Amino acid sequence: MIKRLLLSTTVLACFAGLPASSEVNKAELESISIPDKVETSIGTLEFFDGVPIGDTVDKVYDNLDLMRGLAAFLDNQGAASLHAMRMGNAGIGADASNKFTITEQLLQPESLYLTGNTSTLYALGYMDLKKDGPLVIELPPGMLGFVDDAWFRFVENLGAIGPDKGKGGKYLMLPPDYQGAVPAGYFVIRTDTYSNLVFLRGSIAKGLEPAIENIKSNLKVYPLAQADNPPETEFVNFSGKSYNTIAPNDFSFFEGINQVVQEEPIGAIDSEARGLLAAIGIVKGQPFNPDARMKKLLGEAATIGNATARAITYQPRIDGVFIYPDTNSAWTTAYANKNTTFETNGAMGLDARVLFYFNATGVTQAMAATTVGQGSDYALAYLDADKKPLDGSKTYKLRLPPDVPVNNFWAVTLYDTQTRSLLQTGQKFPTMGSQSEGVHKNADGSYDVYFAPEAPVGKEGNWLQTIPGKSWFTILRMYGPLEPWINKTWRPGEIELVK
Numbered sequence: 001m002i003k004r005l006l007l008s009t010t011v012l013a014c015f016a017g018l019p020a021s022s023e024v025n026k027a028e029l030e031s032i033s034i035p036d037k038v039e040t041s042i043g044t045l046e047f048f049d050g051v052p053i054g055d056t057v058d059k060v061y062d063n064l065d066l067m068r069g070l071a072a073f074l075d076n077q078g079a080a081s082l083h084a085m086r087m088g089n090a091g092i093g094a095d096a097s098n099k100f101t102i103t104e105q106l107l108q109p110e111s112l113y114l115t116g117n118t119s120t121l122y123a124l125g126y127m128d129l130k131k132d133g134p135l136v137i138e139l140p141p142g143m144l145g146f147v148d149d150a151w152f153r154f155v156e157n158l159g160a161i162g163p164d165k166g167k168g169g170k171y172l173m174l175p176p177d178y179q180g181a182v183p184a185g186y187f188v189i190r191t192d193t194y195s196n197l198v199f200l201r202g203s204i205a206k207g208l209e210p211a212i213e214n215i216k217s218n219l220k221v222y223p224l225a226q227a228d229n230p231p232e233t234e235f236v237n238f239s240g241k242s243y244n245t246i247a248p249n250d251f252s253f254f255e256g257i258n259q260v261v262q263e264e265p266i267g268a269i270d271s272e273a274r275g276l277l278a279a280i281g282i283v284k285g286q287p288f289n290p291d292a293r294m295k296k297l298l299g300e301a302a303t304i305g306n307a308t309a310r311a312i313t314y315q316p317r318i319d320g321v322f323i324y325p326d327t328n329s330a331w332t333t334a335y336a337n338k339n340t341t342f343e344t345n346g347a348m349g350l351d352a353r354v355l356f357y358f359n360a361t362g363v364t365q366a367m368a369a370t371t372v373g374q375g376s377d378y379a380l381a382y383l384d385a386d387k388k389p390l391d392g393s394k395t396y397k398l399r400l401p402p403d404v405p406v407n408n409f410w411a412v413t414l415y416d417t418q419t420r421s422l423l424q425t426g427q428k429f430p431t432m433g434s435q436s437e438g439v440h441k442n443a444d445g446s447y448d449v450y451f452a453p454e455a456p457v458g459k460e461g462n463w464l465q466t467i468p469g470k471s472w473f474t475i476l477r478m479y480g481p482l483e484p485w486i487n488k489t490w491r492p493g494e495i496e497l498v499k
Contacts, residue, residue, distance in 0.1 A: 036049075045060070066297045066300060069305075073301055074309065076257050077309070077358055078353070078357045082148065082361075083247070084244070085361065097132050098220075099233075100215075100236070101123070101124050103237070104239050106118050106429070108428060109430060111239075111243060111245075113361070114245075119477065129194045130194035130263065133223055134172060134180075135172070135224065138168075139169055140217075141214070144159045144202075145159050145198065145200035146158055146161075152357060152363055154341075161364070171187045173189045174191070175194060195260075253305075254298050309358040314382050316355060320338075321355065323491075332379070334378065337352075338368040339368070340365045360420075370481060373481075376480070379475070390473060391471065392467040393453060394452070395498040396451040400448075401493070405484040405490050406481060407479070408479035408480035409480075411479070413474065413477065414466070423466070427464070430464060432463070448462055449462055451495070453465065453466055
């Protein structure tokens, strides 16, 4: 062994351009060498003078493929989520650019949608620019919305926060490879992918029916080539409809990512991202057909990735997630540091990106920027006041102090910790808020919200039902938040265990 190390010293000196007689520090030699046997988390690794022997090569390659599969799972949560949404909506008939899903009776628990709310009217469409070419979107007035691409990256705002300033107007979406002339009279949207989500919300301040009528009468989507005789825009009502838009957490996750890669331009993601996917067999223009070994490893990567995303959600270790970091408060935000690009100082926030895409949908700065008296802002609580999981068999209480600082209204909504969708209980809408029928305000102006399997006596109007044997989490939505919310001089209580 000593002779082998001396020989290695001579060889290293030669490679470094040094005389063979030069001495190499023992510590330096150890730092660039490897023992004949190493104990690691993936087992015992064996070498003959640095050359892997026995089953070491198989072990390290299995670990390498598993790590790359895990990284691909976490890094592509956005693409997987939007793909699952698109496939889910296609499954209920919204399978073309001019077919929009809409919540005519608001979102209900039967539909699996990541942290959707029950307080606004949704209309969603998936633009297929590869099939249809340039697409015209005639947007109604009074909309609030945005466009995200196939990797769930922000493209453009629409409506009140977009170029039309809420007055409505004609938008023109151009495919990534479009080289033709751009006609005048449109708000032009250029995107890096063929598939894009158009996400719209309609205000129901004047009632649900007028909001529905506004969208169904005035929203039109059609190919530019058919502008003289556009096909009718169709609407699919999914209120109360049982279907799934949540990305899977098994091997099929990677099959979905492969479909996205095959459909989209090669330049939709950079060479580093393409390289990671290629390392696990996902290459544009080539079949994705992993052998039994690789399929097993990718299935395990998805399982570990699922667990990792949940750890990042429940016990985040990055800055900017906890709303009140000076205390032991459990209230968090979906956007770390209210950053919708997930980048800080030129570096991608890998955990921040997972935190959002695993639990929520729709990327636009308007969902993170807080303007006094306008829009909405959110606080999420995944744990109780003692930082323990919320137990559906127990009774909890949340106190909102007097003078809840909202220009419009506030709402507390319950979600399933498995699906991150509305909790399915006996309540049609698992939401309680200032607009709820029968809600009781305390004498000092505060509100108490109760979470329990059965309503506490006399608290039925302030009760949200939970399910024994299941956990849950909640989102506090502030519609038209005022200055005390923004500067944190007013803050919600913690979710306290009653019994």
